[in-house]
Every structure is written in structure tokens, then in C-alpha cells.
Amino acid sequence: MATIRFSGIDAYMERLQRLEQDSEEILKRAVYDGAAIVADEVRQRLHAVLSPDATGQLESSLGISKIQNDQGYVNARIGFDGYDSKGVPNQLKANVLESGSTRQPKRPFMRPAVNAARRPAEAKMEQVVEQEIETLMR
DSSP: OOOOOOSSHHHHHHHHHHHHHHHHHHHHHHHHHHHHHHHHHHHHHHHHHSOTTOOSHHHHTEEEOOOEEETTEEEOOEEEOSBOTTSOBHHHHHHHHHHOOSSSOOOOOHHHHHHHHHHHHHHHHHHHHHHHHHHHHO
């Protein structure tokens, strides 16, 4: 009868347990890095559609929310916060730029940015997860 011996199985099991314990933090880092790529693309495209005399308040209000675990889904939101100096919500201003109004033609920037950044963001998230797993499993 053949005998197979494994060495180091306890150390391997410890690494797997550590991976399980750290999995949410790893996913949060990956989601944040992916969201940063999308936010950068949104910022670039927003800048391209704004008039040259824009104050920069809308651009500076763009941000990434705190990473959340929502019923097993780790996610972040990218959007606009606050009000401009006249008290107009920055979300409203961004929506009017994206969708237009009766007095202003639409100048889409958000949807094209998300579409353009999707694959690079997914690739970055995959890279972060793989690096973290590789580091923990060494």
C-alpha cells in the first residue's frame, strides 16, 4: 500500500484561515482601487464638458463614499456632494450636465466615463485581490 505524506499542512491551513478572516478588508481595498479609477475617469470627462469659466466647485465635490458591505456585496458610490456657493446642490448640477434640461443641452460625462473605466477598474480589482492572496499564502 502506498503512503503519501504532506508536510506543512498546518501552516497552509493557518494561511487559509487568515485569508478568510481578511477577505472583507481585501475586497474593500480592491473596490476602493477600482472606484478610484472610475472617479478619475469621471473627473477627466467632467472637466472636458465644463465651460472654461467654471469655478471648479463641481469637480471638487466629486468623491468616493466609504466602502460598505451591503448584505454580502462590498461596494462604493462615486458621486457629488454638497452645494455650490449659490446653494445649488452639486448633484443637481451634475444631473443637468449629464441629462440636459429645457434650457441646456445634455453633455454626458458620467455614463461614458463609467463605460470607459469599467474594464480597467475590474482589472485593477482583480490584480489587488490576487496580490493580497499571493502575499497571504506565502
